[in-house]
Amino acid sequence: MRRIAFLWIGFTTACVALGAAAAFETRASRIQAIKTVGIVSAIGEEMSLTQAGLTRLGATAQSLPISAWALDDLIVQQATRLLDGRFRVQSLTYRRAAFAAVRDLVVAPVNLLRSDPFKELVRSDVAPRGLDAYIVITRAKSKLGNGRNVEGVGLAEYRTLLADYGLIHALYEVRVIDGKSFDVIEKRAAAPLDNTGTMQLAGPSGPIDDTLGGSASSERLRAAVVDLIMRSLPVTFADMHLIGDQ
Template sequence: MFRIAVSLIALLSLLTSAAGQTPPATTAPSAQTAAPAKPAVKKAAPKAKPAAGQPVAAESGPCQIGVISAIGDQFSVQHVGLTMFGNEYMEAPIEAWGIDDLFVATVRAAAPGTAVRKIAYASGAFKPYYHPEAKLFRNDRDDLTALVRQIAGTANCERYVVATKARVSVDGTNQSIEGLGVYKNWASPSGRGVVVAYFRINVFDGRTFVIHRAPTRSFGDVIASSFSNKYDNTQILNNLEFPKTPEQVTNSALLRDSTRSLLTAQLDKYLPAYIKGE
């Protein structure tokens, strides 16, 4: 009996020892011991296309030529009667026709590669020049120089190209017309009018404001011009309903287009010489 008990105790001891030596169950590796994942390759962001070059504002940056145009505000309408009592005159606003901008564009076209800037000025700035107070002695050039110097301000352009109105007599009459306009006389056929564009161009030194000498023409140019149309600053319209009110002038496509065409032809012919300073 004693032997059986000893045998049972020995057997239990062996079983307990075997259980203590059993290896632990295998588990999945933890996240901390897992092999590091390869970093995701970031795709390079597509390069932005360079923005299209923006035109440099004509009102900023260096200025080689400043343009002051004072011809596109009013349009003169002159009807010359048989006697002084039949004379009629009026003015109409034509800023909407873009005449001054046309002059600036023509200067730019005549001076490629040159920094050209339109010089703005207050409305009515040229009124004292065109309609000055009566003086015993008046120097037109001095008055214009003072006005241009004031308008130029701090623009610091190398030179200034200035367009101003000119006043001329209507052929065969004692009446006159100024700048851009249209006229007819009592003997004109019905529907006929004459569009005119009379103006002056002066070039000023940007530092001293001395007026440059007007371009000279060769002897050949003078001879050639004597055989050309001496009325190259006029255009006859044979289908014009002569305007009676300023509104009719402003809204007339015929007068607008004829004036712009006449002005463009003159500028294309004479402006390049002023720009080149010949």
């Protein structure tokens, strides 16, 4: 019986591995067949201010408008530059606020089986239709220590009895959505840029520099956020096999 159990476990593991390999090959072949793409970006209209750990009673997350930073326009420009050459990138019109309003997603391993809230938005709110695929870049979430979720672009502070830790973050995820069936071909959250530092988020982030300033009008703060996005976007695209390794 023990031998049969071991054989069954081995057979099941092999089937899972083969299934994963087949799914990867299917996604890779579908991406390979893409010729025309459009880019949607909806992460940069506001910046969150979050405190976690030992915080004062009743402390709540806050947000500040940063639409003047034009982060989404910058992301579309950078994504176009990265993808142009392999794909024909076409400009889109879409309701950015509709994409930004979807806020219930958490940074997690790729899961293409669950229903995806962005599929219908691409189908109904994006023009022109008929492209081979649409690249959709939206906010993602991550846990700050064992405390609150942080989301998208923001500043986060985590307090302990011994020290305070500050992070600036730009958390996002990228979807490749089929332009005919509107299935999600691939989805991936941008990964951390390095593994150093006391506090870590599951996405692009870095320690707060005293020179950054604490308001949304700080040009250094904007520059730090832009740096996180510009450095992580080519890595994320490469991980998704949309471009060559960076």
